[in-house]
Amino acid sequence: MKLAMWSGPRNLSTAMMYSFAARGDCAVVDEPFYGAWLKVSGADHPMRDEIIADMECDAEAVAAGLAGPIPGGKPHLYLKVMPHQMPEGFPLGWADACTNVHLIRHPARVVASYGAKRELPDLEELGYRQQVEMWTRLPGPVIDSADIRADPAAALEALCAEVGLPWTEAMLSWPEGGRPEDGVWASHWYPAVHASTGFAGAEGPLPELEGRAAELVAEALPFYEELRARALVPR
Numbered sequence: 001m002k003l004a005m006w007s008g009p010r011n012l013s014t015a016m017m018y019s020f021a022a023r024g025d026c027a028v029v030d031e032p033f034y035g036a037w038l039k040v041s042g043a044d045h046p047m048r049d050e051i052i053a054d055m056e057c058d059a060e061a062v063a064a065g066l067a068g069p070i071p072g073g074k075p076h077l078y079l080k081v082m083p084h085q086m087p088e089g090f091p092l093g094w095a096d097a098c099t100n101v102h103l104i105r106h107p108a109r110v111v112a113s114y115g116a117k118r119e120l121p122d123l124e125e126l127g128y129r130q131q132v133e134m135w136t137r138l139p140g141p142v143i144d145s146a147d148i149r150a151d152p153a154a155a156l157e158a159l160c161a162e163v164g165l166p167w168t169e170a171m172l173s174w175p176e177g178g179r180p181e182d183g184v185w186a187s188h189w190y191p192a193v194h195a196s197t198g199f200a201g202a203e204g205p206l207p208e209l210e211g212r213a214a215e216l217v218a219e220a221l222p223f224y225e226e227l228r229a230r231a232l233v234p235r
Contacts, residue, residue: 002070002077003163004095006134007103008127010113012145013080014193016103019156020078021181022174027074030183032062037085043125046118046188054184063091076165083130092137099163100140102131104227107220109145112207117189120212128223135227142230152199154234162232173198 003020007013014030021028035055038048045051056062070077079098086092110126123129135142141162148155152172160167178186178194186194209217 001075001163001165002066002079002098003165004079004081004098004100004138005103006081006083006100006131006138008082008084008105008110008131009125009189010110010117011103011105012148012199013082013103014190015196015199016148017078017080017181018174018179018193019152019171019199020076021179022170022172023076023168024170025074026076026078027071028078028080028179028181029066029071030080030181031082031085032056032066032079033059033081033085033090034183034185036062036090037087040087045185047185050184059090063094067094067097082127083134084125084127086130086134095138098138100134100138101159101163102135102140102142102227103145104131104142104224104231105145106206107217107224108206108209109203110220111209111213111216115213120216123216123219126216126220128220132223132226135230141232142227144228144231146203147231147234149199150202151234155232158232158234 005013005016017028017030020026035052035057036059038045039052039057066079107126107128111120114120141159143155143159153169156171157167174197176195176197178190182190
């Protein structure tokens with residue numbers, strides 16, 4: 001199975017990649033279109049030059065690689081992919097052969113987390129609008145990071161059942177530190193995951209935001225709520 005996990009930034013996406021890698025039967029790929037998107041978009045992201053220098057930046061070549069054999073002879077492939085990194089003209093045919101899953105997180109948490117790492121972006125770089133469009137193009141299960149944090153075993157067991165993978169408790173923990181599959185940007189974005197050995201506990205109340213941060217949340221909320229209405233409900 002090739003499983004494409006679509007999400008915006010700061011959505012628990014790296015922890016989910018580590019979780020699937022911990023199964024032992026999944027190869028994982030970290031944001032394969034990031035370099036190509038940076039090159040065509042001109043987005044001024046941290047480590048932009050290093051990312052472009054480190055990655056294949058031709059979107060067609062990236063897509064051809066994803067359509068090819070699974071690395072390491074593993075039976076399954078987990079792709080951490082982001083809708084906002086797939087602008088018009090980037091190939092999506094490779095994803096038709098994937099089981100597509102859509103990982104979401106409340107925008108108040110995303111904006112607060114993103115703002116702790118860099119200046120707040122516009123709505124387009126948070127990917128909420130694009131994720132709704134991606135769900136329409138590539139429908140599949142929706143899972144909310146809040147449900148995963150509240151009860152990782154129940155949420156991941158429900159997700160595995162939905163996509164036809166056997167559930168294993170190995171998904172609940174991983175070794176401290178990075179993974180060889182991490183993108184070169186890991187030193188900026190992944191310190192919290194590198195310090196972890198499993199999913200953090202249930203999240204508390206939503207952060208109270210003001211100014212531009214609150215405006216971003218209001219812009220993103222209708223898109224989030226549209227997908228939240230479709231989310232798996234763990235037993």
